[in-house]
Amino acid sequence: MSGTANVTELALRLGNGPSWAMVRTHFDIQAFGVNAYIAEEPGISVIEEHDELGERAGRHEELYFVSSGRATFTINDDEVDAPEGTFVFVRDPAAKRTAIAQEAGTTIVIVGGKPGEAFIPSPWERNAEGLVHFANEDWEQAVETYERFLEETPGDAGFLYNLACAESRLGRKEKALEHLRLSAEGEERFRHAAVGDPDFDAVRDDPEFSAITGQVDAPGAGS
């Protein structure tokens, strides 16, 4: 439905990372992907390092527009200073890209689509519905949402991880550890992500948590 919203109204703070404005899902846009990220402080990774080749990615061309503040992009091995008003277009889905905010309030609008194909949302974007509940600290709703996602996509490591996060927040330690273990078995990166994730504070001292994470040292990662 046609409508209007300011980027700051849509922004949801998720963990220690940037706020995420789920623009496409807010307006139910079906023809292209569009999101925005806002870093409240300098030093925040406003665009997480990724490429567009993984199972959860859409193999999209991506256009990044720095609408306010300033960011330093790293694309493959190149560093790009991107003040307000800069467009960075990454056409190669294999290119690794990330951006660190250099100023408080740095805002990046991202538009994506796959050349030669009708747009379909990237699998990772389904996470959006569940992450809204994280932002609202509505853990029961988050559990319900990720259980539903897992009925539709059994064994999805990302959904298992977020389910474990919500269960840990609710104090359902046994289930949280079980789902975290399944997630880590599915994708190694979740083993590392759990180490610094405050969602797992309730189970951090459990020997099972140490066994799953392998006592690895890794930077923190929010849900």
Add this chain to the structure above:
Amino acid sequence: MSEKAYEVVHLDELDRFPVDDEGLLWRPVRRRLGITAFGTNAYTAEQGTERVIEEHSEQDGHEELYFVAGGRATFVLGDDEIDAPAGTFIYAEPGTKRGAVAAEPNTTVLAIGAKRGVPHEISAWEEIFVVFGLYRRGDKAEARAHMEKVLEKHPDAWQGYYNAACLDALDRNRDGAIEHLRRAIELDPQAKEYAAKDEDFDWLRDDPEFPA
């Protein structure tokens, strides 16, 4: 087109093509960066009182999202009037009337669009827009050369010849205008109907050889 993994450009470095006589500037983003999966353009109103998005409805199924990148604009969306400072998104479904007038100097609006359910096709209008943008900013020889390229690329499209005729007419090139318009009408008779109402041809209308 370079096949580099990425491209970088600042808003200030984009081309500036006048769209009308009131100061609205078209700043092609998709064209500059080689984006193929969706359409993207920027429009700038420097004075701050002029139109920054033409009032229109997308009748061909395009979804459009506008983002006020700088300044402030007053949008019309359906029957609503919306004050849109920098940072505002305005989403218009196909068929919804939309348009915007700048409310501050140097207001820039990004427009992103594509049709749902089908691969994005780059519109031929973009190059026609370039032709008339070049002409309006005074680069007449470049405009004519670019028009020739459009005709070479689309030799069977009436729209190319029709626009070539308009360019000739603006340039007071009688023979060129008549020849191009004849070709457009041969390719599609609806060109005649358009020409009959197009003020670009007003000065030629009484010419016995004018074909519309």
